[in-house]
Amino acid sequence: MKRHVLHPLWVAIGVVGLIFFARLLLVPDDFGVHGDSFTYNYHRLGNIEEWKDFPVKYQGTATCSECHNDNARTHRRSPHKRVQCENCHGPAGNHPDDVEYLPLNKERAMCLRCHADLGYPASTARSNLPAIVDRHHKRGRECVSCHNPHDPREDVE
Amino acid sequence: MSCSRRDFLKDAAGAAFVSSLPLSAFVVLTADEAKAAVANATVRWGYLVDTNKCTGCGMCVKACKNENEIPYDSPVTRTWVERYVVTKDGAIHIDSPDGGRDGFTSDKIRDEEIDPDSIAKAFFVPKLCNQCDNPACVQVCPVGATYKTEDGVVLIDREWCIGCGYCIMACPYGVRFFHPEHKVADKCNFCYHRITKGMMPACVESCAFGARRLANLRDPDDPVTKIITTERVAVLKDEYGTKPHVFYLGLDNSVR
Numbered sequence: 001m002k003r004h005v006l007h008p009l010w011v012a013i014g015v016v017g018l019i020f021f022a023r024l025l026l027v028p029d030d031f032g033v034h035g036d037s038f039t040y041n042y043h044r045l046g047n048i049e050e051w052k053d054f055p056v057k058y059q060g061t062a063t064c065s066e067c068h069n070d071n072a073r074t075h076r077r078s079p080h081k082r083v084q085c086e087n088c089h090g091p092a093g094n095h096p097d098d099v100e101y102l103p104l105n106k107e108r109a110m111c112l113r114c115h116a117d118l119g120y121p122a123s124t125a126r127s128n129l130p131a132i133v134d135r136h137h138k139r140g141r142e143c144v145s146c147h148n149p150h151d152p153r154e155d156v157e
Numbered sequence: 158m159s160c161s162r163r164d165f166l167k168d169a170a171g172a173a174f175v176s177s178l179p180l181s182a183f184v185v186l187t188a189d190e191a192k193a194a195v196a197n198a199t200v201r202w203g204y205l206v207d208t209n210k211c212t213g214c215g216m217c218v219k220a221c222k223n224e225n226e227i228p229y230d231s232p233v234t235r236t237w238v239e240r241y242v243v244t245k246d247g248a249i250h251i252d253s254p255d256g257g258r259d260g261f262t263s264d265k266i267r268d269e270e271i272d273p274d275s276i277a278k279a280f281f282v283p284k285l286c287n288q289c290d291n292p293a294c295v296q297v298c299p300v301g302a303t304y305k306t307e308d309g310v311v312l313i314d315r316e317w318c319i320g321c322g323y324c325i326m327a328c329p330y331g332v333r334f335f336h337p338e339h340k341v342a343d344k345c346n347f348c349y350h351r352i353t354k355g356m357m358p359a360c361v362e363s364c365a366f367g368a369r370r371l372a373n374l375r376d377p378d379d380p381v382t383k384i385i386t387t388e389r390v391a392v393l394k395d396e397y398g399t400k401p402h403v404f405y406l407g408l409d410n411s412v413r
Contacts, residue, residue: 008166012173019174035307040295043304047314054350057224058359082365087216091223113214113260119273120242124280125366126212134262
């Protein structure tokens with residue numbers, strides 16, 4: 001064959017070889033089809049474990065109750081029992097190991113998330129909760145200065 | 158027709174590069190991979206949203222952002238709550254300020270005052286990734302950075318994602334966004350790190366009203382699976398054929 005055909009052919013074959021070699025080095029061993037579908041299951045297997053190792057922050061009311069007995073007991077008997085501790089107290093994370101005190105959100109806006117009267121019909125779940133009109137009821141004051149958030153039926157002494 | 162030696166070499170190298178790309182996409186299943194394909198069929202995660210119970214407190218959005226390290230004040234979120242107010246004249250008012258992160262404490266919708274007497278119905282609709290059986294977002298990924306696990310959850314490989322954004326455009330539900338810190342695509346994964354440890358997703362855990370629940374659809378005794386299989390549930394945008402696995406109770410026609 002003529003030189004002007006063979007020469008570029010070798011170059012082309014070399015480039016293809018180079019791409020396969022680069023692929024061998026760059027693509028991790030666990031990359032492949034891990035499932036029944038090439039379209040949906042083509043991935044790096046190790047990534048699943050990486051996601052499983054993501055740190056958990058919200059530990060749940062049961063965990064809080066292990067130490068904070070008094071508040072947990074009051075809370076358990078109150079209409080607020082379905083509200084998780086960490087909704088207001090923030091995620092526990094590794095408390096008390098890392099963080100000794102959790103920042104407590106006492107803002108009025110916190111309570112208004114559920115207890116602001118929006119004037120919706122009774123078919124709206126929100127309308128079945130006790131509610132205030134923000135601009136009419138004790139404007140600007142913190143709700144917790146009068147109402148005990150662990151048991152809202154009790155007043156604060 | 159003229160063709161210099163230099164041009165010819167350039168074209169030949171280009172053609173070789175292009176033709177080698179599909180070649181590199183062929184992968185033969187090993188015995189272990191084939192086995193993995195049929196094993197682990199005991200879990201398929203699904204999700205149930207009861208819009209009748211949602212009060213729009215937004216605790217789920219707050220918990221999700223904290224749990225999954227989504228920058229709190231960035232306008233991105235893995236889950237959000239939409240408010241729908243339908244007035245008697247048929248108009249539909251929709252809003253979701255900050256994705257409902259701080260709840261809905263004002264009766265104004267987009268600065269618009271709505272007369273309470275004119276309201277026919279009002280409700281809140283939580284949205285999250287549907288963990289589709291035919292995920293459009295996964296199909297379009299050019300690098301294999303997003304994929305479906307054996308238990309049905311669609312994950313994103315942060316090491317492998319190149320941030321091209323195809324998946325963000327492909328998702329019909331708009332659940333994907335660009336993570337401002339990791340510079341990759343991001344979305345809800347049912348708190349994969351929690352559900353694989355036997356815990357509930359942060360949004361489910363923080364919902365005081367039972368509006369959000371997780372189900373293992375392969376377990377016929379799962380109480381939430383029983384609801385999904387025996388009651389009248391709906392999914393979002395069924396016509397796209399993505400087979401979403403977030404089921405809704407009390408879904409209104411006005412929800413998009």
